[in-house]
Amino acid sequence: MEKLHYADYLQLEKLLSAQDLESEKKGKKAHDEMLFIVIHQAYELWFKQIIFEMGSIKNLFNNEYLEDKTLGLINSRLQRIVKILELLNDQIRIIETMTPLDFLDFRDLLQPASGFQSLQFRLFEAHLGLKWEDRSPVERQYFNSRLRKEERAILDNVIAEKSIRELIDSWLSRLPFLEFSNYTFWEHYRTAVENMLNSDEQSIQENHTLSDPEREMEIKNLKATRESFETLFDKDKYSKLLDKSEVKFSRKAMLGAIFIFLYEDHPLLHLPSRILNSLIEIDELIIKWRYAHALMAKRMLGTKIGTGGSSGHQYLKKTAQRHSIFSDLFNVSTFLLPKSQVPVLPDEIMERLSYHFDVLRKG
Amino acid sequence: MEKLHYADYLQLEKLLSAQDLESEKKGKKAHDEMLFIVIHQAYELWFKQIIFEMGSIKNLFNNEYLEDKTLGLINSRLQRIVKILELLNDQIRIIETMTPLDFLDFRDLLQPASGFQSLQFRLFEAHLGLKWEDRSPVERQYFNSRLRKEERAILDNVIAEKSIRELIDSWLSRLPFLEFSNYTFWEHYRTAVENMLNSDEQSIQENHTLSDPEREMEIKNLKATRESFETLFDKDKYSKLLDKSEVKFSRKAMLGAIFIFLYEDHPLLHLPSRILNSLIEIDELIIKWRYAHALMAKRMLGTKIGTGGSSGHQYLKKTAQRHSIFSDLFNVSTFLLPKSQVPVLPDEIMERLSYHFDVLRKG
Amino acid sequence: MEKLHYADYLQLEKLLSAQDLESEKKGKKAHDEMLFIVIHQAYELWFKQIIFEMGSIKNLFNNEYLEDKTLGLINSRLQRIVKILELLNDQIRIIETMTPLDFLDFRDLLQPASGFQSLQFRLFEAHLGLKWEDRSPVERQYFNSRLRKEERAILDNVIAEKSIRELIDSWLSRLPFLEFSNYTFWEHYRTAVENMLNSDEQSIQENHTLSDPEREMEIKNLKATRESFETLFDKDKYSKLLDKSEVKFSRKAMLGAIFIFLYEDHPLLHLPSRILNSLIEIDELIIKWRYAHALMAKRMLGTKIGTGGSSGHQYLKKTAQRHSIFSDLFNVSTFLLPKSQVPVLPDEIMERLSYHFDVLRKG
């Protein structure tokens, strides 16, 4: 049997024969089209890796009982996705070595193909938790018309699955942190919140450097904060937000996330909080990637239309934050308190949230 | 006389004794406040360097006659600013090692101090070309009340100077590329534009993959492009844009910039086009920096108010692109044509745009 | 009492008045000296932050009993140092905007000052664990002559303290993982090792693609591996290595590190393994930083002497890996086995290495 060879293992024959320049076929070879193809293929390779990691993460979440061992694995794979997304953001610097004029050399030949047709990027969004209803009508029609039937089918299947966002939601909801035997955490938390908001209000009132319009603005901000706390404490108000899809996480999940961040330095909450932070990082990096692409499109085409007959800049800019999946986790910060004001948990609970090396010594 | 010593040369005694934790003074030392101080000081050091380079660039531009030797120097200094801004963007990763909870430990003690009070960042904006009228009323009042009289005076002085944007404008306007003895470039360019737009329109009409609402959207985009070209060719329409400050560059400067990008591979236009690209890079990096800070503020505070009694996220996000200085240069791409459609210049002019090593041989 | 102002909080008056160009004093201002000063000051600011974090880490380690809560804190501070070192590596790109010719403009004026005189960098090395005996005789004389008495005293004090390397060593040595009641882990491990090495040898023998000289080389490598395992299992051989300071960690610490990496996915070993990886990252980043500086010095000066009258390139290149503090941790990989070959721990011990969220449910 033949010995394994690097070129066969990586199937380089396939990989390196997959770059055919449209401009060459059309008899007017444009040097920079090669870069255009290679960089998009590099993106697609990394999308495959990201989707592969997300699939495994979904499987790991898909069992009722998650022990810490699994959480460590989940987080290291989320962190791998983070590193890949950092690379994909840096990768933009390479395409910027192509001038708008170089691009115009072959752009018309690519019509109507478009980056919007990247099935893997749509799957990436779907695995994370983006649903059809999160997209604008135009966007939906757009994908309907631009994705092939079979691509559309694959996408719909993934959208039908429980997304990572949903799995996180049910994981957070079933975390056993919310009601304790004879200790009602939320009452103590609520009191602490009141004190904080009052002192914030005072700080604005006493801030003589503020002009009146500024002060008004700040008071308005604070009022908004009070209201968001209200929506947290009041089941009905919260469901209204859900109906208007201003929030995506269930109330129970939000409370779980807040508890995790408030007590993240307790051993048992260490990995859960790292996982939530990894999700925030991923969301942030996708937002930055969309935004950077919006700027790049503007730089390449100005207000011209993209190869897909679409105005990339506007689309990417608009969706940068609108398609955020974990914005609720960003907002958890709204609900945090200074350590000094965080309710102290009863010893009994503290004990349960800790573990010690010396359990081993006992052996 | 004493030999020069590293510590004296860098005045480390001053530099390294400039970190006093408010939390320590108040008797409740917060470990992470040190990072908060050091990272802001690092920003301020680099702002000083950027301002220093911008000052020298302004001086170099401030003489009627710029020879290529000077252009090389200007561009290398612009490129230095680019590298610094890339670093300042990466630097955000360090502050992200501080959790919202760590920040809440000392944030209240810093009120009402705020990053908005960074005079050097305001000077940076002013040197580039941001004027008072570019700021929102609230923003103006804000700076009025938060900057000290002397700081405000320094800022006003720089704003009163010719900014880099203005110097670029007059440099572009006086470039001898626009009218040639007996060759009216703009007529040929205009014809070429018409052809391009018509073919673009055709490509949309023939793009059967577009749904009707999409097609409408694209037609609208194209119409917008036609109109922007109109504003370019029609003096009056252009001045209307200027009045509404939808553009900042003079029409003559825009035409100069377009010419440079269209013929950038001609020796004499090599450096001018690199300078314009450096300015675009700088603008892009500032936009990304503001945007990344907006996300970071959101991650730290959610919708809470910032230390300065301001909602950092909203402010930074809003200004990210609104305070762009060179958006007109991004838009130049709107006015470029595929090389094949770019008017061919008469040999006489081509010759003037070139130079050859062999001039030396002639010696 | 005056309201806190950004400029006062950051002591900008001191910070921004600490840049005096030698070239200006000497009446021949060199534009690029400003960058030279600012970038070195930025390095010093970050060195201060790193030293500050290392001091806190040493304190946290300095108590007999470390609970997991502390380990989380230690690791997040190590990770902060990692992020800072990544930035310091990127920062080199900025100095590379200065050409050798620009540097020659003022370099002679700085003699005999030199980056070698950075006390903080020496403290950084000392806190990590670099001792006088780790330095070459020339190097020692050099610091003796170039550091001021008071600087030398401060450095000696830190060197006299227990370094992070030493604290890690005693922490690893007292981890309760090495001998269990009635299970002698090391016997099982040793057997597993034998099997692995034998299969490795076989793979070389059967690797017909190897030329004879190659095969010899590989056999030599494998023999070396066998011997390093020997030194691990044989107390006396190991102490010989310690005497020749070919290793720095005590044998007990090494065994602890190996155990941690072999079973890192067990909840209780999650944080310990992350801490060891953070230390490896830090070591790696310092090595890269020294190496990148060596290349930069070569690029700036070729084989010319540095400002301190020293040949920077040679020094930095030589010390890049020789001054590695945690190379022993890199070498742990030498002692790892494929998961399939790792001895399975008895249930009783497994149980002790795990904890479960549901302990809470029990409440």
Next chain:
Amino acid sequence: MEKLHYADYLQLEKLLSAQDLESEKKGKKAHDEMLFIVIHQAYELWFKQIIFEMGSIKNLFNNEYLEDKTLGLINSRLQRIVKILELLNDQIRIIETMTPLDFLDFRDLLQPASGFQSLQFRLFEAHLGLKWEDRSPVERQYFNSRLRKEERAILDNVIAEKSIRELIDSWLSRLPFLEFSNYTFWEHYRTAVENMLNSDEQSIQENHTLSDPEREMEIKNLKATRESFETLFDKDKYSKLLDKSEVKFSRKAMLGAIFIFLYEDHPLLHLPSRILNSLIEIDELIIKWRYAHALMAKRMLGTKIGTGGSSGHQYLKKTAQRHSIFSDLFNVSTFLLPKSQVPVLPDEIMERLSYHFDVLRKG
């Protein structure tokens, strides 16, 4: 005819079906093998792009007469290679998310395949200018045995071509800067050099902070510098270096490079100096890449043998600088002088080295 579709244009069917896990075939799927395959494929895609750019650069150089227009194109393509190499260096961070234990899960299955078998990386080295004689005997045997006959043939063909280093050499050699009608530049340069070296020697002698052994060391360094200048001025000494292949560039090319760097701010030398700097950047990035891989291999395997039955760490570390192609260009810095000491060129020559925008005005 079918409309162009994104997936067909990028041949995603081929690209995304080229990842088959050996571990899966062998029935023991190792999750991390997917990352291992994808990251290597990403490297290979970028290698193809780099080779593509190098091919075009070689063609551009391959005509006797290079006008500035071509130099601009050459440099922008070299800069594209720089950006790609920066990305390939960052990419290492992703593989570092795989632990040594994860790697051991499948490493044995890949024997005897090895990264050393990457034909494209060998072609990359060959295009730049690495010849067989630059490799160690073991290395040569190694490639003989590990590369397939057809791969070896392709490699030999490229090695037989004029490499970029050789093309640069002949380009530099024919630059018309070295002998001027009635001005013998080199005499003036040589005098200036003498003055500089003498002042350097003085600075060492007067540097009382140096210990005796240090001073000796420095004097030795300076002597070395004198000697390298000698080899520059003395044809015979230089050819001896060539024979010992301690230098690669012809003496004429070196003199050309020195002249370019000494007068780089003259318009006509602007692009030539940028090209030389791009080559230095490329060399530096390859060195860093090899070095970073050496560290990564050590971290993964310690002193274990690599999948190809080779000790990756040692090989990569050793070759990091030994395979440098443009080290001669780094060394040019050795021969530069402070601007103040650089010989002033006669006006006639200065004039020839400049051009002015106003040549246009004359029209």
